[in-house]
Amino acid sequence: MNSLVIGASATALATALGTLAALGLASPAMPGRRMVMAVLISPMVTPVIIAAAGMFFFYSGLGLGQTHLGLILAHATLGVPFVVVTVTATLAAYDRNLTRAAASLAAGPWTTFRRVQLPLISPGIISSALFAFAVSFDEVVVVLFMGGVDQRTIPRQMWSGIREQISPAILAIATFLIVFAALLLLTVNWLRRRSNT
Secondary structure (H helix, E strand, C coil): CHHHHHHHHHHHHHHHHHHHHHHHHHCCCCCCHHHHHHHHCHHHHCCHHHHHHHHHHHHHHCCCCCCHHHHHHHHHHHHHHHHHHHHHHHHHCCCCHHHHHHHHCCCCHHHHHHHHHHHHHHHHHHHHHHHHHHHHHHCCHHHHHHCCHHHCCHHHHHHHHHHHCCCHHHHHHHHHHHHHHHHHHHHHHHHHHHHHC
C-alpha cells in the first residue's frame, strides 16, 4: 500500500510539475532555457546515493524526514526529469500554428491548452507519467535514507528480505515487478505508435 500511495502521489506531482516545466521550456521566448533544462534533468544524471543523501538532509531540515510527504516529494524530484524530457520531445513535434489558429478564433490560453494542445500531447504526458511511476515504485535508495518503519515500500522490503533470507514472497514480488515492467514497456510503445498516427 505504501508503494502504491507514494508512487501514485509522486507520479501526479511529477507529471504536473514536469509538464508545466516542459511547456515553459518549449517556448522560444523563455530566457536561459538550456540552464533551466540542465538543472531540471540533473537528478537523472546524479548518482542516486548522492541525491538520496542530499534529500535526506534537506527534507529532514524541513521536518519531513521519515514521513510520507517527504518520500512523495523526494520521489517526485526523481520523476520530474523523465517527465520533462518526454514531454519536451512530444512538444517538439507540436505544430504551433494550431495555437495561433486557436488564438485567432478568440480562444484564451487556458482554452487553447485544454482543447488543442493537451489532446495532442497527452500520449507523451501519459508515457512520462508511466516512467515517473516506475522510477518511484522501483526506488530503494531514497527509501533507505528517508523512510521510517511506517514508510516501508516493496523494494525496501525486498532489500531487507534478501539480506536476511530469500523467501518465496520475494521471488513472487520479483516476478510481479518483471510483468509490471513488461506491461509498462508495451503501454509506452502503444502510446508512441498512437501519437505518431
